[in-house]
Amino acid sequence: MEDQATGSARDAHSLPKCYRHPDRETGVRCTRCERPICPECMVSASVGFQCPDCVRGTTEGHTGPPSAASRPRTIAGGTVTADPRLVTKILIGINLAVFLAIQVKPSLADHLVLIGEWPPKPYAPTMGLVDGEWYRMVTSMFAHQAVWHIAFNMMSLWWLGGPLEAALGRVRYLTLYFVSGLAGGALTYLLVSPTSASLGASGAIFGLFGATAVLVRRLRYDMRPVIALLVINLIFSFSGGIAWQAHIGGLVAGVVTGYAMVHAPRERRNLIQYGTCALVLVAAVVITVVRTAQLT
Known part of the structure; x- marks a missing residue:
């Protein structure tokens, strides 16, 4: 979300830029003036981090980068890293690699897609989740056959994933991604x-x-760009030929886990954040078990 000094609407696809280094995105703000600051500009304070200007205004102390003993944290409590898009790049790379493998060997998709049972009973043998192939819940998240499908998903992953990874931290971001996909x-x-x-x-x-x-x-920030994009995508979801159920399930899981990530109180942050993710994951497992029982 691109920061503007005038406080006007910000772009929903990028994080604020450091006020001293406009080419650097960051999810951390000065605890005094609330201006966005990158790791180089963060000065360790009793609570959070301050910008060099605020430090100069109150003390003649150190104005350089914080020591290794006190690492800067994102709004969700994650560690600020030099490359805030590393996990996003890896996820895109895995999706592209699986896509290319399917193009080379189309039959590979038969073993990766999410499917309950095939062919339908009583025509044995069966394949899919009914037959215990639970790994399909994960592999189907990285499988694409059509060029337009993977192109749209990877562009969305790049636009949304990078800013979220920087704001949440790598571990929390990856947890959110998998929990949403499984839901x-x-x-x-x-x-x-x-x-x-x-x-x-x-x-x-x-x-x-x-x-x-x-x-x-x-x-x-201004929510209108995000809402507009979400509405457009939901319209496409119900236009036919698309598994809207996956979209709704992922959206609900993303809202629930995302809320826990950014609103959890600092003193119980890990418990609330990962506890919420665990509850969503348990709900996904229960749904899978119940559906399997219905089909067997």
Whole structure:
């Protein structure tokens, strides 16, 4: 979300830029003036970090980067890193690698897609989650067959993932991504015909949409761009031929876990953040178990 000194609407696709280094995105703000500051400009304070200007105004102390013993933290409590898009780049790389592998060997998709059972009973043998292939809940999140499908998902992952990774930190961001994707897969498994195959990163992407909306609201930025993009994507979701169940499941999981990430009180931050993720994950597992029991 691009920071503007006038306080006008900010772009929902990027984090604020350091007020001293406009080319650097950051999710950390000075605890006194609330201006965005990058790791080089952070000065360790009794609570959080301050910018060099505020430090100069109150003390002649050190104005350089904070010591290694006191690492800067993001708004969600994650560690600020030199490359705030590393995990996003890795996720995109994995998706592209799986896509290329499927193009080379199309039959590979048969072993990766999310499917309840195939062919439908009583025509044995079965394959899919009913047969215990739970790994499909994960592999289907990285499988794409159509060029337009992976192109759209990877562009969305780049636009949404980078700012979220910088704001949440790598571990929390990756947890959000997988929890959202698994929740989307669970709802798809519950509501879609067990003989219909589903694949793609859309569930996880919609989870990032939900978390982005929560983050934008938490930072009191203009929510209209995010809402507009979300509405457009939801319209496409119900236009036919798309597993809207994965989108809704991922979106709900993203909003719930994203809210816990950015609103958890500091003294119980880890418990609330990861506890919420665990509860969403348990709900996804319960849905999967119940649906499997219905089909067997």
